[in-house]
Amino acid sequence: MTTNNHLSYSTVYSLITFCFNGTQKQGHISFKTFLQGFSNIKVSLTRNANTKDIEAVREGHQSEVLLSIAEEFPADLCFTLVFHGRQGNLDLVADSPEEAQAWIQGVRKLIHKAQTMDEKERLDQWVWEWFKKADKNKDGKMNFKEVTKLLKMMNVEMNEEHILHLFKMADKSESGSLEMKQFVQFYKMLTQRDEVWKVFQDYSGDGEKLMLEELESFLRIEQSEGEKGPQHAKELIDRYEPSDTAINQAAMTLDGFQMYLCSPEGSIFKPNYLELHQDMTQPLSHYFISSSHNTYLLEDQLRGPSSLEAYIKALKRGCRCVELDCWDGSDGEPIVYHGHTLTTKILFKDIITTLKEYAFKVSDFPVILSVENHCSVEQQTVMAQHLRQILGDMLLTCVLNGQIPEQLPSPQDLKGRILLKAKKIGDVEGCMDETLTEFSDEEEMTNGDSDSPTKENPSADKKPEKLSRELSDLVVYCKSVHFHGFEHARTHAKCYEISSFSESKAKRLIKEAGTDFVQQNKCQLSRIYPSGFRTDSSNYNPQEMWNVGCQIVALNFQTAGLEMDLNDGLFKQNGCCGYILKPKFMIDPNIHFSPEKPEVQQGYKPWRLSIQVISGQQLPKVNQKEGSIVDPLVRVEVYGVPKDQAKDETTHINNNGFNPVWNETLNFVIHTPELALVRFVVEDYDKASRNDFIGQFTLPFKCIQTGYRHIHLLSKDGTAIPPSSLFVNINISEFT
Template structure:
């Protein structure tokens, strides 16, 4: 895509002349770099003014959007030093980190913000060019109708041949029976014109050409339910998404701008205000759901799988805040970690500690929330769940490694020196690693006579000698104890004592004593782990455990599927920091909530969720065979308290993965909205065998924005697959 026709734009002129911008990585790392747009109109080049020949480049096609002002953690941290008018962020597609930049003047910042936005819009069809070049086998830059039909199939587009030929003839301005690349782009644009978006646009546009400010304001208030701020919001959206300068000057939005807005983060199903850190982080640890991993060291199954440090890095990248270590005596005095009594490979305990030290708080949390979101690190505490099979000697070696390698990131003392009546908060424990393991005696009684008696009395030594004093001393707030029942716990348990439950034991307790389990979990932490029979590292449904308030619901992060989709979905909110505050009826010690009887709780208010599934856009091919086209259907699944579990689906559309239109409405009643997760799944219908998975997106019900929204689909392993999306209209209302 050449620069012709845009190089006279004043903003593009600034980009081509080049500017010195500060690249910011942290509060202390702010370095000047010279940036400029190269002559191809596609490549942004930058280098240090002092470095010799070294330079970096990236393509405009890699960019998703430009954010203005202090819209990233890094830029927020330097807000006092540099005003918002100088700052902007270049957001990349997928997993690539963002670029935070500071200009020397507000005018220069605006030129870069607007200029790059224009280029993103101009090059949004770049991938169409790439397809064209792939299909142009003889490289003559032309394609006849037969070749175009073949290309459409490759792009997962199946369409009425007569209609396609009609559009082909319209695009063939020269009447040669073949399209050159520019004509093909024109053909593609008329082919992909989205009637369903155009219809919504027409409903609010007086002249059918543009939405004036007041018309856009009406749309936002009535359809998008933006409330009082809609007028100001309408102005912001025009500034942000309208590609036409003329329309901008009129305070209007064209169909192009409207479509860009609907496909953007602002038009996404996920509430923008729930993406950042919006929850109170100063409550006791027991009041939060904590993203937790089981057998963290495994990359595969539990019998022959590969143990790997990479598995810890991957889990932490995914926002995990509780990792598991199975330690066994090593041959040379060094403890090793693996799945005991199996053929899984072994890794050194000390190497895992080094990995944790490096990645626990510095790792960029992998935002599996579509391509929009920045990558940021979580500094809320990491719990190290130790499954200890070592003898006393190597336990002492573990204690030495924990102290020496983790240093002051390991929590070894009480936060304020006092034995607590409730657990400290994630806020108070920021940047700390907590050891969960067995402990000799009670907290704070290290020097009391009973503790030393326990160590030296021959009667007690037998049971206590299995524990190393050095390792025991490192356990502060997560002392592993055997569970003796809810009544016993209510009368005798300390807040820092926690028990682990197998999935079957926890499920039984949840069914028989749901209310007691919720109460128990207001004060103490519970860890749930998959059944020992799951040798294939499969997972159980975590929702059953969250519904009774269990905090540490450990899953095999290495195994893709519904259960990890739910985990990603729950922890997608609150800055993906790995901690989500439980609803108030699960943290109040006097609350009487039972997931089996949701209507008995105070403040019970069920809601109706109505989802009109309108259309799909550019769904990925499932079968890579050249001739195969998907027959997509959409299923909406609700996960929550037992009464809320539900699913419903649309019919399937034959042979159209490119722009299927369903226009079908699915309705649900949700009794406990605070605990519900909504999962959108797209499948390729197959009447003879099981449907194939195409993509999904899962989010908490409380994070859903009403109105016309796009759902940006994720792959099986939870990563973004742009430009695949669903277009829906969502309404949420009280049951009348």
């Protein structure tokens, strides 16, 4: 196996389907059978497949399937291929540990190669993939008929005479077909971008290249990067200019200029904001925390599967608060599932083992385990034993420095630690009461929020339940308590107490006393969870909760859509660590902020956001019917305080998903920039029915780079769809 090889999800699954011969067990096949499939249909790991489909390779028993057959197949024979997005994983068993390691290391090299490609390599790979798709007879050449079909596949509606003209220009040998190198030339002519050329011409003295001082001028005037000086311009030339001759002249050609604009440095997201850059030494209550609801579920909340994979995916997405609904298991081992439903069950101890492995792969900052406890005292004690034995020193079991806290510790203080959020006997100061009489977190619907058809109604005949001392002792900084009102909280609440609110109750409190909610969230944590009526695992809009400073705004991570786009957009900054420092007016106890009236805030300064939507590049097809081409439009949506909620869109472009040009400007006024998120959505216009989603990108307003920028679009489930992008020119100025 070489590092140039590629393995795709579709290729693997076609092999599995082909070589399935009755030896399959519970979703796995032997590696010998798998390899035989390659031999049988003469498929090798070649460049006709796509490495970027594979996210990771996991060694050992790291899935429900492999755990279930652990006695039959040792861990050193087993591994799992993990695919991006919503594609299922593939469990494999090798014939020997050496064979398993050879493939594990080989596939990891492929993944590393795919992840470390520069812009030119990514583009080359993309062109190669289209060449393979278009070369129907697999002769390594493309005739004119194949080229015209290719353009349809690429979302292009183009005059046939123009296509023929470009084809003949690329066909230097006049053979009537294009080989790979000639196809690259054809593609280069096809993708000449007049809108980029015009910007280039504005600053190029000779129309052929940008000299160092000309590039520096562009960066200063258009990109607002003048403070970086000539050294920055020289670094961009060295990094993105493909011509050695131009580099030696300290100049950038049009090819290099376009490569820079398409790079991370030319993207809309400020590169330094992608890194961990915020103060992480403030109390936990001062941060928004990426949080998941019913983390164990992969699908709906009535019949969907529960899976360890759901926890892994959430944690790898930056989630820092996961939920476990715990119930008595029939064999004395606690289980996790959505109570009173037909969702499948998984063992509590397996989840804890998974959390130990993956809690800190993406972020070093603390993970909160939000436990919905429905277990008997006996099985609660088993839960406590598993937590201690499996997590060891990772589990926080006592206050830091032996001091009674007056404020919550910081993410920095709690690095590498796992915190339990649950009911507790007494308090940290030592108050004892063996009997728990309060209802569990998601049973607060008795106060007018009866919005959960799947949770037991405690108002019927529920009796007070006992709480295990062993489990209670593991709760330190996240003691779950019932909310008795803001006035009661002001006089009685302690910093380590946390209340949970259904979305409907939270919305009511926001409407009735939004400012009080902001004040409480300055010193205490609040958790919001979706209505129980969302049996399809849909989500509420988290922005309304963030507007009043709620930290743990829990969403169903398994459900793609606007709500998870906003969550991913907010937490993309600060190194994707799962913690975002709240604005000063949500931290300082002397500032009283009202999301309904941002204009009364001291230092209020609104901004004008002007977005010129110039063009789009290589937008994906949404309708796979032959001859179908998208009619794209771009909508810009702003989410924030009520005054900032706005959206506007361009007109649609008929039959062009390859290089549509709009040149339309959309304007917005941002009243509270610290809380605003901006979402770019591309849709396929349909006058007779609802528009089809093509791609989106969401980011905080404060993370936007001005100037000529590319927006690299994401699919519905949040994965990249290169090279699809938008080209925009952004201006931000004070609104007067």
